[in-house]
Amino acid sequence: MIETMILHRSIRKYKSDVIHDSLLTKILGAGIRGSTTGNMQVYSIIINKEEEIKRKLWEAHFKQNMVIEAPVHLTFCADFNRFSKWCEQRNAPPGYNNFLSFFTAAIDALVVAQNVCLAAENEGLGICYLGTVTYMADQIIEILSLPKLVVPVAAIVLGYPNEEPGLTDRLPLDGVIHTETYRNYSKEDIDHIFEAKENLLQNLEFIKENKLETLAQVFTEKRYSRKDNEYFSAQFLKVIEDQGFLINR
Amino acid sequence: MIETMILHRSIRKYKSDVIHDSLLTKILGAGIRGSTTGNMQVYSIIINKEEEIKRKLWEAHFKQNMVIEAPVHLTFCADFNRFSKWCEQRNAPPGYNNFLSFFTAAIDALVVAQNVCLAAENEGLGICYLGTVTYMADQIIEILSLPKLVVPVAAIVLGYPNEEPGLTDRLPLDGVIHTETYRNYSKEDIDHIFEAKENLLQNLEFIKENKLETLAQVFTEKRYSRKDNEYFSAQFLKVIEDQGFLINR
Numbered sequence: 001m002i003e004t005m006i007l008h009r010s011i012r013k014y015k016s017d018v019i020h021d022s023l024l025t026k027i028l029g030a031g032i033r034g035s036t037t038g039n040m041q042v043y044s045i046i047i048n049k050e051e052e053i054k055r056k057l058w059e060a061h062f063k064q065n066m067v068i069e070a071p072v073h074l075t076f077c078a079d080f081n082r083f084s085k086w087c088e089q090r091n092a093p094p095g096y097n098n099f100l101s102f103f104t105a106a107i108d109a110l111v112v113a114q115n116v117c118l119a120a121e122n123e124g125l126g127i128c129y130l131g132t133v134t135y136m137a138d139q140i141i142e143i144l145s146l147p148k149l150v151v152p153v154a155a156i157v158l159g160y161p162n163e164e165p166g167l168t169d170r171l172p173l174d175g176v177i178h179t180e181t182y183r184n185y186s187k188e189d190i191d192h193i194f195e196a197k198e199n200l201l202q203n204l205e206f207i208k209e210n211k212l213e214t215l216a217q218v219f220t221e222k223r224y225s226r227k228d229n230e231y232f233s234a235q236f237l238k239v240i241e242d243q244g245f246l247i248n249r
Numbered sequence: 250m251i252e253t254m255i256l257h258r259s260i261r262k263y264k265s266d267v268i269h270d271s272l273l274t275k276i277l278g279a280g281i282r283g284s285t286t287g288n289m290q291v292y293s294i295i296i297n298k299e300e301e302i303k304r305k306l307w308e309a310h311f312k313q314n315m316v317i318e319a320p321v322h323l324t325f326c327a328d329f330n331r332f333s334k335w336c337e338q339r340n341a342p343p344g345y346n347n348f349l350s351f352f353t354a355a356i357d358a359l360v361v362a363q364n365v366c367l368a369a370e371n372e373g374l375g376i377c378y379l380g381t382v383t384y385m386a387d388q389i390i391e392i393l394s395l396p397k398l399v400v401p402v403a404a405i406v407l408g409y410p411n412e413e414p415g416l417t418d419r420l421p422l423d424g425v426i427h428t429e430t431y432r433n434y435s436k437e438d439i440d441h442i443f444e445a446k447e448n449l450l451q452n453l454e455f456i457k458e459n460k461l462e463t464l465a466q467v468f469t470e471k472r473y474s475r476k477d478n479e480y481f482s483a484q485f486l487k488v489i490e491d492q493g494f495l496i497n498r
Contacts, residue, residue: 001250001371005279005364028426030254032419034363035378038472041420046427053429082424083468086439090465095475100482103383106352107359107403114283114363115254122250129284134352145430154356170281171290175331177277178295180302181394190335216339219332223287226344233349237496247486247496 004122009167011126014070014159023123024072031116036108042101043109044079045116046144047072053143060139061132061155070157075133075140076113078105080245081149097149102245106153113154126161129154135232137239148244169197253371258416260375263319263408272372273321280365285357291350292358293328294365295393296321302392309388310381310404319406324382324389325362327354329494330398346398351494355402362403375410378403384481386488397493418446 028045036042048054049072058067067073080096087094095101117127133140133155140152175193185193194215197203203215210218220226241247277294285291297303298321307316316322329345336343344350366376382389382404389401424442434442443464446452452464459467469475490496 001253002275002279002368004250005282005368008282008284010284025422026251029422030251032422032425033254033257033416035257035259035366035376037378037380038468039417039419040468040473041425044425044427044431046429046431048429050429082434082439082442085434086443087465087469089436089439090463092463092465092469093475094469095478096473098475098478098482099486100383100478101473103355103485104380106355110356110359111363114360115367117284118364118367119251119254127284129286131286131353134349143430144427145433147431147433150431167282168288170288173274173278173281176281176290176293178293178393180295180297180299181392182293182295182396182399184394184396185331185334187338190331190338193331194335214339214341216336216341219287219289220336220341220343224289224345224350226342226347229344229347229349233347233495236352237348246482 001122004118007167008121009165010128011161011163011165012066012128013161013163014066014126014157015162016071017160018071019125019158027116027119027123030119031112034111034115036111037104040083041108042078042080042083042105043112044077044082044150045112046075046077048075056143057140060136060143061130064130064132066128066157067130070159072158074116074156074158075144075152076109076154077146077150077152078102078109079150080105081147084149097244097246099240099245099247102151102240106151109153113156117156120158124160125158127156127158129156134236137236141239141243146243151240151243151245169200171197250371253367256416257370258414259377260410260412260414261315261377262410262412263315263375263406264411265320266409267320268374268407276365276368276372279368280361283360283364285360286353289332290357291327291329291332291354292361293326293331293399294361295324295326297324305392306389309385309392310379313379313381315377315406316379319408321407323365323405323407324393324401325358325403326395326399326401327351327358328399329354330396333398346493346495348489348494348496351400351489355400358402362405366405369407373409374407376405376407378405383485386485390488390492395492400489400492400494418449420446
């Protein structure tokens with residue numbers, strides 16, 4: 001298992017081979033064995049294989065081609081709809097239309113999502129998370145007919161890899177762990193932690209391509225700019241509220 | 250790996266045996282290979298082993314004894330502090346003090362958390378998530394000296410199991426998956442999906458112990474009540490805002 005984890009890399013090119021239902025069931029069945037808050041299982045998984053809806057999802061996910069190419073697309077949703085319906089039918093008025101419940105359900109959904117990813121990789125499949133799921137949650141809700149108290153929080157594509165990318169870099173482990181309390185970073189710590197990343201050939205080329213001075217600028221100006229983050233923050237907060245999870249205190 | 254996943258159960262009683270540093274490093278090293286948004290790794294992991302701080306964490310985590318008993322306590326934090334400091338040092342003004350960035354970092358932290366759990370279980374260790382981490386985030390922030398742009402989103406205890414609990418039940422897989430679009434649940438669907446859970450001997454006893462009529466009431470009146478959820482929603486939203494992730498639109 002640890003080898004599968006260490007060899008993880010996101011796959012963005014897929015063969016057209018289908019994933020047999022029995023394999024998908026095995027992977028999802030293993031996925032839902034993961035920890036869940038109070039054993040409530042407050043998540044749902046939407047499976048998409050059909051061309052028509054996958055095309056709509058492709059539009060929502062910034063037209064990333066892997067959404068169409070990969071045989072399976074999974075959307076993991078925070079879901080307090082099913083649990084609340086059960087409570088209502090059992091003379092137990094539910095109280096889950098609040099931010100804490102949303103976040104609890106999001107944690108549940110993400111634990112299952114990562115279990116599913118590892119189970120899939122263990123079976124020779126490739127996966128890629130689509131970060132666009134939170135940006136475009138409103139469109140995805142419409143495409144997948146998600147009712148109130150259901151919010152998509154993770155999406156992945158799944159299929160047999162048609163590429164063999166190398167491992168991506170990671171910061172040194174001691175750059176992301178802290179012992180006993182958080183040791184805030186000095187200027188020298190930051191220089192040290194990011195040094196290897198900044199000196200990677202592909203990152204140096206990335207800076208040049210984008211006509212920028214530093215790798216950090218690629219993130220702040222191109223990939224994850226303040227303007228985009230603020231725009232999508234407002235969108236995502238509106239979605240959480242529109243889906244019935246109140247965020248007012 | 251799939252067998253490890255299927256055999257997962259939360260462990261709440263631990264032997265006093267220490268976890269060797271080399272094993273912990275192996276587990277955490279595998280954990281950080283997980284997917285991360287834009288390869289930003291916007292999370293931190295705080296390791297606690299020392300009695301003094303573990304006792305404070307025990308207080309915060311509703312005095313659950315496993316926090317003291319288990320040799321290792323890990324707190325997984327959404328962390329845009331390190332990344333923002335790097336940006337500032339590289340002439341790249343960061344724009345990550347917003348809700349989307351908080352949620353992105355929370356996803357990163359949860360993917361690593363679940364990877365770490367599976368790696369640990371694969372090595373014969375037991376784990377248990379502590380749902381109290383979001384309820385008591387303000388106290389945990391103080392105990393662990395977490396700076397702005399750092400919010401705890403998951404906590405686990407880790408150690409060698411001193412119990413062998415059976416597997417907990419799960420809803421039938423077709424109760425949590427949907428094909429192509431969300432099929433909202435009819436009254437009969439709900440009855441069917443929750444039937445096996447409601448008829449479990451331990452759940453029937455649970456209802457009796459609590460002098461209630463239905464299992465759902467155990468959740469709405471005792472375990473996850475509206476009053477508690479609303480109280481902790483306000484607390485957690487305040488924490489997110491106090492840590493510098495603006496939630497105003």
